[in-house]
Amino acid sequence: MKIVLTEVPFSVDRNMSVEYQCCPPDGKMVVAVYDENKADNEAFFKEVEDADIIVNSYVYFGKPEIDRLKNCKVISFQSTGYNEVDLDYATEKGIGVVSILDYSTEETAENTMALMLCLQRGLRIYDRSVQVKKEWNYKAVPDMKRIAGQTMGIVGLGRIGQAVAKRAKGFEMNVIAYDPFLPPEVAEGIGVKLVDLDTLLAEADVISLHMNLTDQNYHMFNKDLFMKCKKKPFFVNESRGAIVCEDDLLWALDNGYIKAAALDMLESENPDMANYGHLLGRDDLLLTPHYGYYSTTSEYLAAKLSMDNALNYYWGKYDLVKVERNHVKH
Numbered sequence: 001m002k003i004v005l006t007e008v009p010f011s012v013d014r015n016m017s018v019e020y021q022c023c024p025p026d027g028k029m030v031v032a033v034y035d036e037n038k039a040d041n042e043a044f045f046k047e048v049e050d051a052d053i054i055v056n057s058y059v060y061f062g063k064p065e066i067d068r069l070k071n072c073k074v075i076s077f078q079s080t081g082y083n084e085v086d087l088d089y090a091t092e093k094g095i096g097v098v099s100i101l102d103y104s105t106e107e108t109a110e111n112t113m114a115l116m117l118c119l120q121r122g123l124r125i126y127d128r129s130v131q132v133k134k135e136w137n138y139k140a141v142p143d144m145k146r147i148a149g150q151t152m153g154i155v156g157l158g159r160i161g162q163a164v165a166k167r168a169k170g171f172e173m174n175v176i177a178y179d180p181f182l183p184p185e186v187a188e189g190i191g192v193k194l195v196d197l198d199t200l201l202a203e204a205d206v207i208s209l210h211m212n213l214t215d216q217n218y219h220m221f222n223k224d225l226f227m228k229c230k231k232k233p234f235f236v237n238e239s240r241g242a243i244v245c246e247d248d249l250l251w252a253l254d255n256g257y258i259k260a261a262a263l264d265m266l267e268s269e270n271p272d273m274a275n276y277g278h279l280l281g282r283d284d285l286l287l288t289p290h291y292g293y294y295s296t297t298s299e300y301l302a303a304k305l306s307m308d309n310a311l312n313y314y315w316g317k318y319d320l321v322k323v324e325r326n327h328v329k330h
Contacts (some may be wrong), residue, residue, distance in 0.1 A: 009033065016031070019303050048068060060085070062086045075095060076313070080100055098321055100302065103305055115236050115264065115286060119262055153200040154208050155179075158211075165191075201228040220243050229252070234262075241269075241290075242267045244263070250278065260284040
């Protein structure tokens with residue numbers, strides 16, 4: 001059995017000890033690095049072409065990449081998302097695609113609230129006022145509102161969205177959500193009202209995104225949707241960067257449709273910040289490097305569960321595969 005950990009340049013130096021510890025005695029584990037900035041990735045393809053198992057985070061497996069997989073039984077993602085693969089083509093080729101059911105719900109929900117609180121309470125502005133401007137001015141952020149009684153609008157009420165809802169209710173916020181795929185009784189069970197998207201945009205004081213990226217929601221949040229925001233809400237993206245059109249978000253900030261925004265990810269998973277000067281230095285835009293999932297606990301679980309899923313799938317122990325979604329029928 002050959003297991004290949006497929007990495008990109010910025011992830012290749014991470015600690016892989018958990019994956020190696022999970023490798024069975026008869027298994028061979030290797031690392032293959034794909035660099036999209038290189039014209040020639042033939043060394044990567046030679047390494048993966050005889051792999052039985054791929055354990056992957058950031059390498060996109062489209063048709064050309066999948067066609068190079070001669071023995072692969074399963075691609076196991078070290079995440080809950082699965083947008084880094086052509087699912088239909090992998091299924092056509094008989095390759096299973098599995099993603100982790102849950103490994104960082106608590107961290108991501110906690111970080112969502114931290115980002116919202118940073119925006120609402122103006123923490124960065126106050127810190128800069130004291131440390132850079134040498135001011136002691138409690139009104140450096142004008143017109144601050146009490147959070148209790150505000151309405152949190154959650155777009156995507158899956159596990160993370162539900163965890164955010166519970167925390168928002170702990171702050172005595174009203175919570176509404178848009179999720180066309182969720183049974184209403186699930187939302188009702190946690191005291192959340194499901195509404196249509198236009199209603200959420202009109203009523204929310206805070207909009208928080210928690211969706212997987214699909215072809216259907218690429219640049220979902222654009223000028224058309226931002227113009228429907230009636231209360232100049234705070235905006236938090238803790239899902240995927242490409243769900244938000246960055247240029248349109250800047251337009252919404254500049255034109256008063258959004259009060260302030262926090263993005264834990266950009267459209268690129270590995271952006272060159274030298275090219276993002278238009279997003280930098282703004283008091284109304286908080287940027288963090290897709291760290292919302294991160295803790296030592298979640299890192300361990302991402303490694304352990306992705307290996308467990310891959311091996312159980314390979315061995316045909318499908319009932320033991322804990323997945324977000326399973327893309328091959330048996």
